[in-house]
Amino acid sequence: MNLRAEALEKPEEETDHTASLLRLKEQQQEQRAETKTAISVVGLGYVGAVSMACLSDLGFRMVGVDVSMDKIDAIRSGRSPIVEDRLEELLEKGVAQGTIDATHNLVAAVLETDFTFLSVGTPTSEDGSCDLTYVRQASRAMGQAIAMKDTYHVVVLRCSVPPGTTLDVVAVEIEKASGKKLGPDFGVCFNPEFLREGVAVADFFAPPKTVVGASDQRAAKAVSDVYNTIDENVIFTSIQAAEMVKYVDNVWHATKVSFGNEVGRLCKELNIDSHDVMDIFVTDTKLNLSPYYLKPGFAFGGSCLPKEVRAVSHLGQDLGVTLPLIDSLIPSNRNHVQTAVDFLIPYLDARIGFLGVTFKPGTDDLRESPTLDVMAAVLESGAEISAYDPNLRFGPMLQGQIDYVRHAVPRQADLMDKLEAITVEDAQTLCDSVDIVVVSHATPEFREAVSKRKFGVQVLDLARLYKELPQDDLFYNGIAW
Numbered sequence: 001m002n003l004r005a006e007a008l009e010k011p012e013e014e015t016d017h018t019a020s021l022l023r024l025k026e027q028q029q030e031q032r033a034e035t036k037t038a039i040s041v042v043g044l045g046y047v048g049a050v051s052m053a054c055l056s057d058l059g060f061r062m063v064g065v066d067v068s069m070d071k072i073d074a075i076r077s078g079r080s081p082i083v084e085d086r087l088e089e090l091l092e093k094g095v096a097q098g099t100i101d102a103t104h105n106l107v108a109a110v111l112e113t114d115f116t117f118l119s120v121g122t123p124t125s126e127d128g129s130c131d132l133t134y135v136r137q138a139s140r141a142m143g144q145a146i147a148m149k150d151t152y153h154v155v156v157l158r159c160s161v162p163p164g165t166t167l168d169v170v171a172v173e174i175e176k177a178s179g180k181k182l183g184p185d186f187g188v189c190f191n192p193e194f195l196r197e198g199v200a201v202a203d204f205f206a207p208p209k210t211v212v213g214a215s216d217q218r219a220a221k222a223v224s225d226v227y228n229t230i231d232e233n234v235i236f237t238s239i240q241a242a243e244m245v246k247y248v249d250n251v252w253h254a255t256k257v258s259f260g261n262e263v264g265r266l267c268k269e270l271n272i273d274s275h276d277v278m279d280i281f282v283t284d285t286k287l288n289l290s291p292y293y294l295k296p297g298f299a300f301g302g303s304c305l306p307k308e309v310r311a312v313s314h315l316g317q318d319l320g321v322t323l324p325l326i327d328s329l330i331p332s333n334r335n336h337v338q339t340a341v342d343f344l345i346p347y348l349d350a351r352i353g354f355l356g357v358t359f360k361p362g363t364d365d366l367r368e369s370p371t372l373d374v375m376a377a378v379l380e381s382g383a384e385i386s387a388y389d390p391n392l393r394f395g396p397m398l399q400g401q402i403d404y405v406r407h408a409v410p411r412q413a414d415l416m417d418k419l420e421a422i423t424v425e426d427a428q429t430l431c432d433s434v435d436i437v438v439v440s441h442a443t444p445e446f447r448e449a450v451s452k453r454k455f456g457v458q459v460l461d462l463a464r465l466y467k468e469l470p471q472d473d474l475f476y477n478g479i480a481w
């Protein structure tokens with residue numbers, strides 16, 4: 001959080017000792033204003049108005065653009081066009097200092113600034129897709145301005161848009177309208193907006209994260225310089241990943257809300273206080289609120305997750321509580337297994353080897369292993385299969401499990417009868433004797449065997465063996481990356 005935001009949040013008695021630091025900060029801001037790094041903001045709604053106010057507070061000279069004269073007049077007179085805590089105070093200050101102006105003339109605004117932050121609306125079209133009409137219109141107008149500029153300009157897209165929009169729509173429209181080239185003449189960045197309405201100003205100065213996808217280093221550096229006083233740890237990524245992050249974040253937040261509400265409806269019918277349950281749920285930052293279970297990989301299985309999801313769905317039905325999100329989990333999981341099976345269909349004439357058979361590494365538990373579903377499906381279709389799993393130690397103990405699976409899942413009975421016979425002694429032997437290797441466990445042993453396999457042997461990696469995907473391995477495939 002910057003010093004100003006910090007000071008504004010502190011009680012009166014604490015502000016004294018930060019006063020000298022604040023003065024220093026204001027001197028720095030004045031110096032920056034003198035250097036006149038100028039930013040235009042196109043679209044003065046919830047996102048744009050906050051950007052105007054907060055960037056001006058950081059010392060940048062801001063020029064806002066909108067098609068609405070009401071919004072332009074409000075910003076010019078230091079009034080907030082929206083209800084947002086602390087926004088008016090910062091706008092008022094910016095106007096008084098002469099660092100905030102607004103206009104309806106987009107071309108003029110781009111001409112007199114070094115960056116343009118684009119925050120026009122991207123509403124839902126009739127067919128449910130994202131309507132890019134305003135993004136296209138604004139991009140064309142920016143292109144007309146860039147055509148007249150003899151200096152480098154950076155366009156920063158802040159709208160939530162489908163991946164590909166920054167390069168395929170914004171950059172393309174600018175190139176068409178300007179006759180100039182992305183790279184030497186102008187740069188584009190996607191810098192998603194993560195602020196929450198109501199506390200957007202506070203969030204601006206203490207963002208949950210700052211993500212920048214840039215067309216090149218020059219554009220990336222220019223944008224990170226804008227943010228360097230509020231976030232030293234800007235996350236740089238590809239433009240498409242930055243665009244996707246914004247969608248994934250919001251879908252995740254919606255998932256959390258719907259999940260909490262489904263738990264609430266179920267708890268109500270059971271006369272349990274849902275807040276008692278969820279207060280405990282959120283204390284678990286090891287498994288519940290953590291990166292655990294969130295990385296794309298293979299389907300869930302084992303003795304608990306599928307069974308408990310089915311039981312909770314059934315409970316909902318019994319109580320007459322509709323739980324569409326929870327009910328969708330088993331079908332979604334099945335879909336993931338089917339995607340792996342579908343990948344293997346063209347290879348049914350080839351020898352298919354499975355590295356990892358149990359439901360996850362480090363256990364001999366075969367119950368509801370999604371790999372068994374894949375193995376059974378291709379075996380049923382006539383494929384020749386083999387397998388290796390270091391935890392499959394055939395003997396009386398494992399036989400109990402095999403008998404259980406044969407009984408519980410009739411479709412896997414044939415596979416259970418053959419499991420010992422198709423199992424080879426180690427991972428390397430498996431890789432040396434097949435045409436395609438299916439990897440279900442990301443273990444160092446499997447990683448090494450796959451890396452040493454013969455040229456031309458296909459890999460279907462369901463578990464993500466490598467952090468960085470092999471770039472030059474034409475025979476390496478995944479289903480979720």
Ligand SMILES: NC(=O)c1ccc[n+]([C@@H]2O[C@H](COP(=O)([O-])OP(=O)(O)OC[C@H]3O[C@@H](n4cnc5c(N)ncnc54)[C@H](O)[C@@H]3O)[C@@H](O)[C@H]2O)c1
Pocket residue numbers: 042043044045046047048065066067068071106119120121122134137138158159160161193194195196197
């Ligand atoms: N509201 C949020 O909290 C939030 C958060 C993150 C991302 N976003 C995304 O940011 C974008 C803007 O959202 P918003 O809530 O600020 O929208 P908004 O509708 O409040 O504001 C958009 C503004 O753009 C103006 N505009 C439209 N076309 C224009 C043009 N050609 N030239 C100049 N101005 C033009 C409109 O008049 C309007 O004032 C959207 O893509 C949205 O999905 C919003």
